[in-house]
Amino acid sequence: MKKIFTILILTLFVLSGVPVYSQNSAEGTDSAIAKESTDSESINLNDNIKIKNIQKRKQENRERVKALVESKIKNTPAFERNKLLRVSEKVEGTDSFVEKLVPEDAEKFAKLSRAEQIKIIKENKPELMKKVRVIRVTDEEFKARDISKEKIKESVMKYKKARKDAKETRDGLKETRDAVKNAQTDEEKITAAKDYLTKMVDAEITELQSLKERIQSNQDISQEESSDSLTRIDNAITALNELKAKISNTATLQELRDISKNIKKHIMLRHLHKTRAVAANICNGVLKRSEHIEQKAEVVLAKAEEAGSDTTALNSQIEELSTLLETAKTQCADAKTAFESAKNTEDQEAKKTAVKSFIEATKKAAETVKQAHTKLVEIRATAKSLKLDVDAEKVEEVAETEGGENA
Amino acid sequence: MHKSLFVIIAIADLLVVAGCGNKEVPKTESSDTAEKNTADTTAPATTEIDDEELSSLDSSELDSLDQDLAVI
Numbered sequence: 466m467k468k469i470f471t472i473l474i475l476t477l478f479v480l481s482g483v484p485v486y487s488q489n490s491a492e493g494t495d496s497a498i499a500k501e502s503t504d505s506e507s508i509n510l511n512d513n514i515k516i517k518n519i520q521k522r523k524q525e526n527r528e529r530v531k532a533l534v535e536s537k538i539k540n541t542p543a544f545e546r547n548k549l550l551r552v553s554e555k556v557e558g559t560d561s562f563v564e565k566l567v568p569e570d571a572e573k574f575a576k577l578s579r580a581e582q583i584k585i586i587k588e589n590k591p592e593l594m595k596k597v598r599v600i601r602v603t604d605e606e607f608k609a610r611d612i613s614k615e616k617i618k619e620s621v622m623k624y625k626k627a628r629k630d631a632k633e634t635r636d637g638l639k640e641t642r643d644a645v646k647n648a649q650t651d652e653e654k655i656t657a658a659k660d661y662l663t664k665m666v667d668a669e670i671t672e673l674q675s676l677k678e679r680i681q682s683n684q685d686i687s688q689e690e691s692s693d694s695l696t697r698i699d700n701a702i703t704a705l706n707e708l709k710a711k712i713s714n715t716a717t718l719q720e721l722r723d724i725s726k727n728i729k730k731h732i733m734l735r736h737l738h739k740t741r742a743v744a745a746n747i748c749n750g751v752l753k754r755s756e757h758i759e760q761k762a763e764v765v766l767a768k769a770e771e772a773g774s775d776t777t778a779l780n781s782q783i784e785e786l787s788t789l790l791e792t793a794k795t796q797c798a799d800a801k802t803a804f805e806s807a808k809n810t811e812d813q814e815a816k817k818t819a820v821k822s823f824i825e826a827t828k829k830a831a832e833t834v835k836q837a838h839t840k841l842v843e844i845r846a847t848a849k850s851l852k853l854d855v856d857a858e859k860v861e862e863v864a865e866t867e868g869g870e871n872a
Numbered sequence: 873m874h875k876s877l878f879v880i881i882a883i884a885d886l887l888v889v890a891g892c893g894n895k896e897v898p899k900t901e902s903s904d905t906a907e908k909n910t911a912d913t914t915a916p917a918t919t920e921i922d923d924e925e926l927s928s929l930d931s932s933e934l935d936s937l938d939q940d941l942a943v944i
Contacts, residue, residue: 654944
């Protein structure tokens with residue numbers, strides 16, 4: 466019995482040693498890795514020297530920009546000067562670029578976002594600054610015109626309902642379409658096609674009527690653009706009503722085919738203006754409000770730095786946000802170009818291609834703006850952890866690059 | 873009596889040793905709090921996009937329109 470206990474105790478003793486051995490083995494592995502990394506360090510010595518030289522150049526660049534900032538824009542807010550210094554750490558040539566700017570343009574330049582500054586420095590076009598305008602922020606909604614919140618909400622709800630009703634009607638057209646397809650005689654086909662096209666026109670008119678209100682009550686569409694769009698939609702409604710009358714008086718299939726081509730033209734117009742209503746909200750409303758919050762986050766960053774907090778996370782989050790918003794701006798510009806092209810093209814196939822491009826560009830911009838929104842949520846959380854509130858900050862002036870006023 | 877006690881202690885010790893293999897790091901309170909904070913921090917609606925409106929944009933509808941009208 467005593468022997469059994471002795472064996473048991475010995476077993477326990479051996480097992481107790483296993484974790485210790487494992488730990489030592491792990492340490493051994495760590496040592497091996499450390500040795501290996503020391504070897505590669507010596508191999509990459511030249512790379513390290515290069516990196517150090519780049520860092521040195523960046524530091525010198527920063528110092529020169531600091532001196533330029535002190536001489537040209539010493540009265541601008543601290544967060545704007547800090548932002549410019551951060552950009553100088555990222556992009557070579559910031560010093561020579563800022564040197565070329567007259568104080569008035571340097572002030573405008575300091576108000577741009579980091580990503581915008583980097584883009585302009587890389588393009589090396591100081592003359593672009595003449596086209597940048599500074600806007601005093603009196604309304605953080607950044608709307609193109611004044612429309613009450615209630616009216617906007619009501620028009621959006623009504624349009625959603627109209628769109629749903631129209632979709633149900635269109636989905637219900639499958640049976641009617643099958644009747645056209647399966648008609649045995651021309652007479653049967655004409656009767657079924659008349660029914661099919663009439664129902665299609667009715668659904669179109671219903672949705673266009675509601676889309677008019679959606680555009681009329683869209684705070685992100687200017688009055689001028691809204692009037693132009695409404696005229697086009699009104700013309701489409703009139704034309705569709707005329708087509709409806711024509712359908713009932715038509716006696717041949719060829720005439721009905723011609724009418725269907727006309728209907729298609731107006732359906733494309735509906736897609737075009739429906740997309741514009743959404744694109745304007747994204748590119749004129751949400752995007753500009755996000756850019757404004759980005760500037761507020763820069764203020765928070767400056768305050769946190771002054772307080773001696775660790776700002777590494779906040780700094781990189783703002784940098785990511787800035788890049789996202791700059792990407793979204795480019796996508797919005799693409800969308801606007803496609804919109805203008807689709808609006809002014811008469812050729813129906815070219816129009817269809819342009820409308821499709823417009824839809825796709827708008828969706829891309831929306832995706833990027835959504836990512837920016839997620840980043841904003843992260844920034845707010847980081848600021849909160851530093852006992853700061855992004856939304857409580859005030860930024861009263863923002864700079865806008867050319868074309869930004871009506872994206 | 874002594875022997876039984878010794879066996880119990882030995883088994884308990886064995887179980888402790890076996891437990892050493894479990895290297896899973898328990899979730900710290902701070903990481904839980906961080907997740908909660910992020911989830912709690914909701915941004916004002918002004919930087920949000922209406923998903924329903926966005927999903928209504930569908931360029932493929934234009935292609936299916938051609939097919940629909942081709943039945944005539």
